[in-house]
Amino acid sequence: MSSGSGKNAKSLFFDHLLLPEGWARDVRVTIRDGRITALEIDVEARPEDERHGCGLPGMPNLHSHAFQRGMAGLTERRGPSDDSFWTWRDIMYRFVDRVTPDDVRAIAALAYVEMLESGFTRVGEFHYLHHDRNGAHFADLAEMSGAIAAAAAESGIGLTLLPVLYSHSGFGAQPPRDGQSRFILSVEDYARLLEGAGRHVASLPDAVVGVAPHSLRAVSPDQLRLLEPLAAGRPVHIHIAEQVKEVEDCLAWSGRRPVEWLLDHADVDGRWCLVHATHMTDAETAAMARSGAIAGLCPITEANLGDGVFPAEAFLAAGGRYGIGSDSNILIDCAEELRLLEYGQRLTRRGRNMLARGAGQSTGAALHAAALAGGAAALGVRSGLAAGLPADIVSLDPDHPALLHRQGDAITDSFLFAAGRSAIDCVWHYGEKLVHQGRHRARSRILRDYHAALETLIA
CATH class of the missing domain: 2.30.40.10 (Urease, subunit C, domain 1)
Structure with a gap:
């Protein structure tokens, strides 16, 4: 040495x-x-x-929407009907409609400071806010990605930048809805965005740029295929099966559940991170584990949004890998993500030390080791x-x-x-x-x- x-x-x-x-x-x-x-x-x-x-x-944070740190705590009032992820999303759209690149830099920098203070040393920034407030493209298509890179430089956190392809409002390539104009890209523009993002992060000591189709509802099957050459050698992240409605809509569109459809139609392997994957059948759970894909779990956000609880015990029994993320950044706390992951299993399974590796084994050690290895793999680095x-x-x-x-x-x-x-x-x-x-x-x-x-x- x-x-x-x-x-x-x-x-x-x-x-x-x-x-x-x-x-x-x-x-x-x-x-x-x-x-x-x-x-x-x-x-x-x-x-x-x-x-x-x-x-x-240091722990990798494999899934963050940094700009949402600015709206943390502003969605905790009950609406006129049942509240859910979808009503939360409407409030998020209204907040994001006003954000400038400098706002993104300032908000992300504080989020990254809080991540570092809680023990996260690298972030996977799943970044889908690309355009100006009227939806027009900036002269530099990657200007918002540049704001994220600047925030990483200010804070000193390691960055895996995951520029997002977001083209549609629902399954079957439905046209974008009001509130989504700042996200929308074609595959051709997305290729330019990736190139620009690479330039913006070039001065960081250990940055990685990955590929992120937002979700099966926001990217068509044809677009998913067109992303394959852009994704070569890069981490690939996608939201999937976060809410019951998403599963129902996917079934109505394709006759398949989201994870089932993705595993049948994409070459999912260890480069992939399936974020949330909350609602899976036993067969999907085992198939996802066999694929080698990382489960991107965000227990604080999943609890805050009422999404549900990931089937971690069955996934690990099938050989699955996972990492943790702070997602909406409602509360940034590395230890709390791991603690809540275990406690969610305890509450649903009515037992203790559910994610330990066996009799007499430490639960904390198992949680930490799994999230460290899985998070690093998802972000394209070694742990x-x-x-x-x-x-x-x-x-x-x-x-x-x-x-x-x-x-x-x-x-x-x-x-x-x-x-x-x-x-x-x-x-x-x-x-x-x-x-x-x-x-x-x-x-x-x-x-x-x-x-x-x-x-x-x-x-």
């Missing part, structure tokens, strides 16, 4: 550090140019080491802490009341189920310390910009 010596080198020392093979004691991590160059286990600290109690790999990989690390305060005298997997369990984000001390992405004592280094400035944007958007 490289020694990591040189002017760009730094060394961190952890009393406890979660490595791919499990928790290790007395670990020195040497970092140079953003990457880990050496890991030394069971060693003594040196004077030049920066000392920390315990650390974990964990090892020589050659980016130094994406989260340190915890060992003096937090919920972490006292914990060792091994008890640290993970206590972090996820008892402490949460209040135990987070420092966060590094690509070797840069962005969070110290739980607070992002640029929070005050980024919050001022967010405040100015919201003052205009919420009158």
Whole structure:
């Protein structure tokens, strides 16, 4: 291994550090140019080491609509009829109708600060807001993608940008409805958007650009086929089977359920992330697991919207993989996403420790390991802490009341189920310390910009 010596080198020392093979004691991590160059286990600290109690790999956030952070909490009033995802969406359309590129940058930057402060070190930005407020194309078709890239640069978070193809309002290529004009693209324009997005993220140290057909209701079968050459070698993300109405509409259109239809008509493999996939039959659940696709689970948003609970126990039993995302960003909290994932299974199955790997095994360790590996795969990067990989690390305060005298997997369990984000001390992405004592280094400035944007958007 490289020694990591040189002017760009730094060394961190952890009393406890979660490595791919499990928790290790007395670990020195040497970092140079953003990457880990050496890991030394069971060693003594040196004077030049920066000392920390315990650390974990940073978690990928595989699904975010960053601009929705600006409307968090504004949809919690009951309407004249039954509220659902669809009534929430109407309110979202009214909010998004006023947003400028600079607003997107300001809102996304704060969302990314909050992600970092909660232990997310990379975000998959599922970005479908492309055009000006009247629906006209910007001179640079990727200007809104540029605003996302600028927010990632301001905050320092890792970015997998997922520009979205959105062309129709419903199954069977129905014409767009009012409120969707800022999203709509042809496949030809989408190819130009991808090219522009690539230019905007080129200055970020480890950015990835993926492909994202919005959903089966927003992209026609012909368009899905035309995306295949654009998707070669890239992550592919799609919303699917989030709501019962979506399943019913897909059945009426095609005679097939959404996941069933997609698996029959697309070459779904390990590059794909099927976001939500909440409403599946047992056969769909097993088939999705066999495909290798990642389930993109967003438990806080799915609970907030009343979507339902993903069949995680059956999916894992069939060999499925998953990651977590913050989706609508109603509340950004890495530990809470994992905790709610497990608690949703407990409530529906009426048991405890539902997603542990077996008798005597840690539930927190299983949740963290699965979301880490699945999230990284979905975002086109490698996961964990090892020589050659980016130094994406989260340190915890060992003096937090919920972490006292914990060792091994008890640290993970206590972090996820008892402490949460209040135990987070420092966060590094690509070797840069962005969070110290739980607070992002640029929070005050980024919050001022967010405040100015919201003052205009919420009158």
